Amino acid sequence: MRTVRFDRRDHYRHKVFPSPFHARQQAHNELKVWSRWFDYLSVPAYTCAQMEYFAGRNACGVFDLTPMTKHRVSGPDALPYLNRLLTRDVGKIRPGRVGYSVWCTDEGQVIDDGTVFHLREGEYRICSQEHQIDWFLISALGFDVEVVEETHDVAALALQGPTSCATLKRMGLDGIENLTPFGLAHFDFQGTQLMVSRTGYTGDLGYELWIDPGHAEPLWNRLFEAGRLLGIKPMGSEALDLLRIEAGFILAGVDFMPAQQTVRPTHTRTPFELGLGWLVDFDKPVFNGRRALLAARERGPRYRLVRLDIEGNKPAHHSYVYSTRNKNIGWVTSAMWSPSAKANIALATVAAPHGEPGEEMRIEIYYQRELKWSRMMASARVVEGAFYDPPRRRETPPLDH
């Protein structure tokens, strides 16, 4: 059962709709604060963002990702179509596997990033931040494929953290421990199909659970029963944001502008400028943006998206970035004090040629103490890889941490 309905004219009376997990979320939402994520009510924090963050790194946290935009791609030309649409070689994503990708305009500018689930031979799901049906259908011209948005027909939970695998085992998902990172498997759940993928947005051991909305609440209940002794907690979007920054993951609309909504022409980015050049496979003869991206590779990037390790402990929210010669070279897009890495970290955009690994930079940080604002210049270094990268993320089977 969908909880979002706009087939009737009076949909406008609801500016936002409950998620299929709403009743459970409501019971847990002690702060009684709700935020909006497109069509759905979402929870910024149930009890305390920091505690929920630690559930994600120390036990396990459950996040409702139903509002994430989801598309189903099927039909005889599904693979050639996806190879046309996406920058990477989708043929390498075998059935039962998941791949991360970006897709670009003809000008080679990133429209969005997302995950591609090869559900079964020739059938795919693409998850993204932004709505994409317009571009997906434009790109489908000449392919024998069916592309439909299925956001409201699939309820989804992220279960992330060290005890996530143990929780799923207790839930009775046989063999779940053998699922490798970026693998997916189907299980029976109370007569319906439960899809579980070893994916997530936290850079930790974790899974995402996909089910029809009618079984959302029972799934939530079973999960919490199974995880009761393993520290399971519902997790809000604030905690998830901290987890994803630590993992070094970027967010559309925050760390880069999706090309389809960017008015100012120089504000869009190529995959190279987002550090995602590894997703562009020029061995493919055609794909959207290929020609422009070849030229862009030749020209070199205009910008670089970098990960910064910043001195001190004051988060560099909304900061300017300077070169060591005090030239303004960019700005911070996401920042936090990382409790797990014990470091002051940030994602930033800087003008090329700046942004080489190891490069020193200076960050202008504003911070407030008892209303008074102060400013400091902190030195920072460009680092590679995730800020926090626990080995359990890759272990198969994972230990019962």
Added chain:
Amino acid sequence: MAKQYDAIVIGAGHNGLANAAFLAKAGLSVLMVEKNPYIGGASVSRNLYKDWIYSNCSYVCSLLRPEVYRALDLARYGLQVVPYGGSVTLTQDGDYLGSYIDPDASRREMARHSPRDADAEVRYWRDIMRQCRFIRQFLLRTAPDPTSFKPRDLLELLHLGREFWKLGESVMYDTMRFYTMSIVEFLDEYFEHPLIKAAHAGSGIIGSALGVMSPGTAYVLLHHAMGEVDGTAGAWGFARGGMGAIAEAMGACLRDHGGEIVTGSGVERIQVRNGRATGVALENGDEYTADVVVSNMTLPRTFLECMDPADLRPDFLTKVRNFKIRGSSGKVNIALDGLPQFTALRENRELMHTDMHLIDSVERLERAYDDWKNGIWSQDPYIDMLIPTLTDPTMAPPGKHFMSVFVQYVPPKVHGRDWTDADRDAFGQTVLNQIERYAPGFKNLVLHAEVRTPRELEAEVGLTEGNIFQGELTMDQLLFNRPIPGYAQYRGPVKGLYLCGSSNHPGGGVMAAPGANAAREILRDLRKPNTVPEGWLDD
């Protein structure tokens, strides 16, 4: 002996008022002469029936340059613009397409008709906003003369070129196409659903003697999207108390700076001696002299009706005579005994607060245009109507309403002959019947209706042929070609004569930009300190 002023401004439309206010602020002694017994021109509030106030020409505000709003201190002089947000298009089969203030509700509403179009809307607005950003920066600038070698023109041309180049390759292509294509062609690149296209197409033809399939209408849409309310791009609002509130605030500002306004008698002649404008003679015989004479009237009215042809060059007069200023719109202002019940909106009060349109396809819009070409008002007219009193409590008694009904298409002449009162009444009936079809019982609520055809608009406001923009907004009459090549910098063909109305760059609408720009040029010529603000840049 006529009284001597530094400047005389002919016509108290909002552009004339803004112009005069900026001149007065610079310390000039300014006289404003207006033929009507009230000020405002097409930006006016009229009390024509009991306790009702009508915005009887223009009715919604977005284009008014915020820089002018602020520089003339209009807030302090009583102007308040309240956004209403949203719009709705009603169809003949009783459905509708709403646009809500809430972006998600709006997207879902569009998705109710076409999920794909709901998503394409993002791309559509991006492209519209790109074009808006480009032209917005030229609104408070004087267009360069491309044939001139003056440093100022060269620099301005260079600026234009640089900004154009900054758009980036693909947008540059789009810009060239945009100014020459039809609104339907443009919409076809984004949308599939007939209602969604029709709903977007309307603002491509408002005030234009063109059909949705005529080249050039894409720009007209842009002209309606480039405004803002409090920084919200493309938003529209009501001036509290009606559009006259804008003129009244400007008038108060002008008087505060020592300006005088004389109403009730029009200018019969702009006087010229030795190739110089020297003053004006009014219909009532009064004469005033000044070194600077500024006309807020339309281009043809200024030169063909208020000047001696012997004072002008024949090639100039030919161009003036051929200036495209065909009327295409009408207006019906209605006092209502209560709120009408639109079949489609029976329970949706939220959308009744917004801009309501009656149309369901671009083909129907094109057929409405066919009637205009055939010399008759559209028998199935496109209607753009609002009930400001749902937002503004000052315009009608509580529980009663004022309804503003803008109608497209209405020709300047009926089958080639002048309008008669009977024609006007028949046109009014066409409009009321059209609304009645969507809101049964509507006509029983009508207490009073003021019906305005191009004839009334010309006779009362002085809008030649009833063209609401004081001249059509087509590429051949925009930027350095507005109103006519060689005269785009607000200076007339005789010394001391200036133009400040919507006939000039950047065109019509309650924008105050032509008036402000003209003031800047006059002050420049007089070597007075500039009081006209520069445009606020977006980046």
